[in-house]
Amino acid sequence: MHARLKLFLPLILFGILALFLLRGLSLDPKEMPSALIDKPFPEFSLPALGGDAKLDKASVSGRVALFNVWATWCVSCRVEHPYLTELARQGVAIYGINYKDEDAAALGWLQQLGDPYIANIADREGTLGLDLGVYGAPETYLVDAQGMVRYRHVGVVDERVWTTVLLPLYTQLKGEGEG
């Protein structure tokens, strides 16, 4: 009996390996959870885009909101923009973090393509981006009413991402915030 079982050992090992490989097929190594998940949104004090007024953490927190890292040099941001506008029209609170960009170019973009943002933080040097662990635009952070980062999406937010990933969390956080 023992010897017979041993014959199956290679098959069993293969099975285990196959399970791991199968899992690997659906894993995206580019998808890394943010180091800030369930940690407070970093403190900052940066100018608002196109003005001298300063924005800080207190002025942009207090409600469940998306923080969208974007720039005019970012091609995918242009792809994403119409959908953000649509979300804003549906009443989703979106703040912009204009990441390592020129103010004039960014303002021109908003004028031309529409402005879905409640306010835009002008992160010209990328310091807030660094504290957030941003490594490329676009990135979108879901922040709860207590100012905690709850999710980060790297890449374009489109309808699929919104309905399958962000919306369930957003709704849940909204419920928590009011409850």
Place this chain on the structure above:
Amino acid sequence: MNMRALLQWLLAMGCLVLPLQALSVIETYEFSDPALASRYQELSGELRCPKCQNQNIADSNAPIAQDLRKLLHQQLEQGASDEEILQYMVDRYGEFVRYRPRFAGATMLLWLAPGVLLLLGLLIVFLTLRDRKQPGGSEGDLSDADQQRLRELMKKADKE
């Protein structure tokens, strides 16, 4: 004549230096202390570029790697320790940013897996080799009656 030799020499040197310059696309930093420069080399080799993933920040040309190099330079000049700098990076980019993640939590598997797999392999080799010995020595396992039968059969075979 002397002037011409000098010019020739300069031209030759220029030809040697030119290709080097073309390669050095990654910016260089000045350090107040040579010890800082060597720590910079070491740390930038150990920190992983979050964007390009399979390059360290010393080798990568991605904008984020440039930013991190700049930050590394600043922090070294400000007198931060290696531990502080690594912690700062890990706080923002996760354990992922280190090529040698610390031994804790989820990275435990990463550190222990090679050793565990090696032991498992050795165990399999040991068991296989031990089992392989048995068929050779199995003659003694026959009962007396079987031995008797075997001898008779062999005798019979010899006669035929």
